[in-house]
Amino acid sequence: MESKMKPDGEKAEPPGYQRVVLKNASPHHYLKVRLLLEVESTRVSAVELKRFIVSCLRGLHGEVGAALEVDVLKYDEETLSALLRVHSRGLVKLWSSLTLQGSYQNQACAFRVLQVSPFLLALTGNSRDLHLD
Amino acid sequence: MCADLSRTARTLLVCERSSFLDEKNRISSQVEQLRFNYKVSVLLPACSSSSSPLDSILNRFSSFYLIKKLPIYDLLDKDFLHNAVYQGSVYGLSFRTRIDEDNCVALMPNGRLVLSLDKDTFEMLGFEGRPSRFNNKTCSRFVVPVDLTDSSMAPGGRGYLRLLKVLRSHLNLQMDFLISHHPGGRATLQPLLSRYVWSEHRPEVSHRSLSNLVCPDLQSCDPLSLLEWLGAVDADVSCENLSSSFLSTLTCPEPKTTLSQALSVSICGLLLPQDVQQLVEQLRCYLQQTQKESWASVTVHGFTDSPVSWGDHEHGVLTRGENFYNLLMFQDHTYRLHLATGAHDACPL
Numbered sequence: 001m002e003s004k005m006k007p008d009g010e011k012a013e014p015p016g017y018q019r020v021v022l023k024n025a026s027p028h029h030y031l032k033v034r035l036l037l038e039v040e041s042t043r044v045s046a047v048e049l050k051r052f053i054v055s056c057l058r059g060l061h062g063e064v065g066a067a068l069e070v071d072v073l074k075y076d077e078e079t080l081s082a083l084l085r086v087h088s089r090g091l092v093k094l095w096s097s098l099t100l101q102g103s104y105q106n107q108a109c110a111f112r113v114l115q116v117s118p119f120l121l122a123l124t125g126n127s128r129d130l131h132l133d
Numbered sequence: 134m135c136a137d138l139s140r141t142a143r144t145l146l147v148c149e150r151s152s153f154l155d156e157k158n159r160i161s162s163q164v165e166q167l168r169f170n171y172k173v174s175v176l177l178p179a180c181s182s183s184s185s186p187l188d189s190i191l192n193r194f195s196s197f198y199l200i201k202k203l204p205i206y207d208l209l210d211k212d213f214l215h216n217a218v219y220q221g222s223v224y225g226l227s228f229r230t231r232i233d234e235d236n237c238v239a240l241m242p243n244g245r246l247v248l249s250l251d252k253d254t255f256e257m258l259g260f261e262g263r264p265s266r267f268n269n270k271t272c273s274r275f276v277v278p279v280d281l282t283d284s285s286m287a288p289g290g291r292g293y294l295r296l297l298k299v300l301r302s303h304l305n306l307q308m309d310f311l312i313s314h315h316p317g318g319r320a321t322l323q324p325l326l327s328r329y330v331w332s333e334h335r336p337e338v339s340h341r342s343l344s345n346l347v348c349p350d351l352q353s354c355d356p357l358s359l360l361e362w363l364g365a366v367d368a369d370v371s372c373e374n375l376s377s378s379f380l381s382t383l384t385c386p387e388p389k390t391t392l393s394q395a396l397s398v399s400i401c402g403l404l405l406p407q408d409v410q411q412l413v414e415q416l417r418c419y420l421q422q423t424q425k426e427s428w429a430s431v432t433v434h435g436f437t438d439s440p441v442s443w444g445d446h447e448h449g450v451l452t453r454g455e456n457f458y459n460l461l462m463f464q465d466h467t468y469r470l471h472l473a474t475g476a477h478d479a480c481p482l
Contacts, residue, residue, distance in 0.1 A: 017157065018150040021480065026144045026357055030364075046380055071381040073370045083368060085383065089139035115453070118144040119473050120364025122455035125434030127171035130401065132199050132228070132334055 026118035029091040030073075033098060034081040038108040046075040049082060052104060053094075056111075060097040070094060073120075081114075083123060091116070142451060142476035148356045149470040153417065153462075159482075160460070161410060163470065166443050166481060167456065168241055169226050169436040170404040173412065174367050176430040179423075180396040181342055187398050190415045194336045197313040197403035198322060199228060201330040204307045205238055206300035208246060209281075210325065211288040217314055217321050218244050218281055224405060228309040232438040233267070233450045236306060239440045242315070244282035248306075249440035249447075250275050258304045260296060266477050267449030276440065276447060311403045336402030343395040347372055349386040351428055351461060356471055358386040363430060363459060366397065409433055413460065420464045432459045443472075446479035 035044065035052075044052070050072050058066035071085040086094045098111040115123055151158045175187060207213070208225070217223050222242030230237045237249040248262075255262055255275035262277035285292035300306065314321045319333065349362055362385060365372050372385040409431075416429040435442055435456035442448030442456040458472040458481070472481040 016151075017155060020148045020356075022144075022146040022148060022356065024141075024144055025146065028361070029141065050380055069382070071383055073365070073381055073383055074368060075380075083370065085381075088141050091141050092138045117453045117455050118141070119146075119360055119455060119457075120370070121360050121367060121432060121459065122364075122434075122453065122457060122473065124174070124364060124367040125172040125432070125457060127434070127436040127438065128231075130171060132332070 026088055028085050029088050029116060029118050030120045030123055031084045031086070031091075031095070031113055032081070032115040032123050033084060034079065034112045034114060035104070036110045036112060037080070037104060042105075042107070043077065044080055044104075045077065046072055046082075049075060049080075053084070053098070056097040056101040057094065060100055061093050065093050065097065068093060083120075085120070088118065142453075144476070145474050145478075145480055146356060146360075147470075147472040147474075147481050149472075151468060151470075153466045153468065160413070160468070160470070163458070163472070163481070164410050164413065164433075165406045167433060167435045167458065168224060168406060168441070168444075169239065169439045170406065170409060170433050171436045172399060172401045172432075172434040173404055173409060174397065174399040174430075174432040174434075175412070175416070176363070176366060176432075177396045177398075177416075177419075178346075178348070178392045178427060179394055179425075181394055185340065185396060185398065186415070186419045187412075190412050191336075191338050191398070191400055193411070194400060194402075194408045195313055195315065195318060195405050196333050196335055197224075197311055198319070198326060199332050199334060200310045200312060200326065202307045203310040203329055204301075204305060205248075206297055206305075207325065207328070208238075208240055209288075209293065209297050209300070213325050214281060214288060216324070217317065221317050221321065222315045222405075222407075223312065224314070224403065225310055225312040226403065226436060226439060228311045230308055230438060231450070232440060232448070232454070236308070237438060237440045238306070238308065238310070240312075241441065241445070243445075244280060245445060246279040246281055247440045247445075248277040248279075250277060254304060254306070258299050260299050265449070266447050267451065278445075313403050313405060315405055315407050334402060336400045336404060338398065338400045341369075341397040343397060344393065346392040346395045347385040347389050348392050348395075350388050350390075351469075352463070354386050356469075359461070359469075360459060360471060360473070362386060363432065366395075367399075367432065404433075413462070416462060417466075420462060423464065427464050429462045430459065431462070433457060442478055443474060443481040444479075448478055449475065451476050 068090040073083040225240030265274035437454040461469040
């Protein structure tokens with residue numbers, strides 16, 4: 001799409017216009033989740049969270065579900081909130097297994113799925129986070 | 134029969150390539166399409182916060198105002214219509230109302246008032262409307278669009294008096310309201326503001342300096358990988374993972390380079406399209422002044438709970454509610470524009 005220079009140094013015509021509409025083309029979906037625990041002081045590391053997610057998938061969808069590739073893109077140990085990435089075809093399995101998981105190491109827990117999008121960029125601009133004093 | 138667990142809601146991404154030098158480029162109208170902007174993020178390579186070319190333009194972004202418990206019928210006040218709605222552009226949006234749960238109201242710069250109401254509120258209102266596109270199996274949500282510039286809605290007109298009556302007596306709808314006006318600003322809105330508890334707000338600006346940023350080839354990178362990379366930069370997510378890593382396998386698209394320095398700036402609030410347009414123009418000037426081949430990325434997020442998106446089309450949340458666009462500008466005046474929208478939202482033009 002670079003502009004080409006004519007031999008006499010004048011700028012060539014600008015490149016043409018191109019428009020493509022991609023429908024259902026996102027290979028991944030991204031989830032912003034938060035883990036709520038009965039004992040709020042419980043510490044959960046990123047590795048422990050990933051293991052827990054895999055166990056959630058195994059619990060509801062078996063070994064096939066546990067084999068689903070889930071990436072923990074970002075994790076905050078203070079708030080137990082994480083950004084996850086999963087293949088689009090595995091979104092429903094992951095989301096359902098997180099929703100239906102009720103216990104973590106013998107204490108009650110709940111996954112709050114705060115936002116889901118096929119675009120990671122969309123998770124960085126949620127107007128529901130706007131607070132005005 | 135088992136449900137197909139691999140299916141997801143429709144995703145739509147419009148990808149455009151063109152040049153600012155092309156007389157037919159529609160960047161201005163496309164920026165205008167997204168009326169209620171919540172956040173603008175800018176990514177500039179080879180730039181630091183101390184030498185940011187953006188400070189002056191970001192400081193000129195318009196202030197916006199929060200009115201507490203505004204009765205919606207007061208948006209039909211004759212003086213407000215004559216001085217604000219008919220003169221210039223009013224941008225108004227209910228604040229802290231969720232489009233999938235609460236009643237939401239938007240006042241658009243073209244003089245259209247849109248009420249997105251639940252079933253009970255719509256029936257109490259008793260005004261013409263239509264079922265929302267975002268209903269599931271039952272009609273639980275309705276949209277009432279009103280063109281305040283139509284002759285029947287002129288103060289004193291039959292439609293105007295009827296709407297005023299239903300809003301005032303059938304349904305005294307009050308909500309916190311974000312409002313801004315271009316070009317008049319506070320002076321134009323003062324008569325409305327003075328009747329209620331209100332506060333003025335400046336858009337909140339934040340800077341982040343990045344070092345050793347891995348960057349893909351922005352001209353050839355496919356759109357989805359590009360947006361993933363931009364999202365990773367904005368969310369401060371590492372792209373330097375091994376394929377064998379347990380936690381994350383997210384990597385930067387190939388081929389890639391490393392930027393020694395970059396600047397990420399974001400501004401949040403009720404941001405007007407006119408200010409975004411000025412920012413784009415300023416960045417274009419900046420790119421012409423830089424020595425080497427450079428680029429600038431601008432991402433604009435719309436309000437999740439706005440009743441409208443991409444012009445006058447209805448917007449909903451379902452599971453996502455995204456409505457954003459990313460403009461990637463290059464030094465040779467070419468650009469890549471990506472517009473993303475939610476599952477049942479209209480396709481951006």
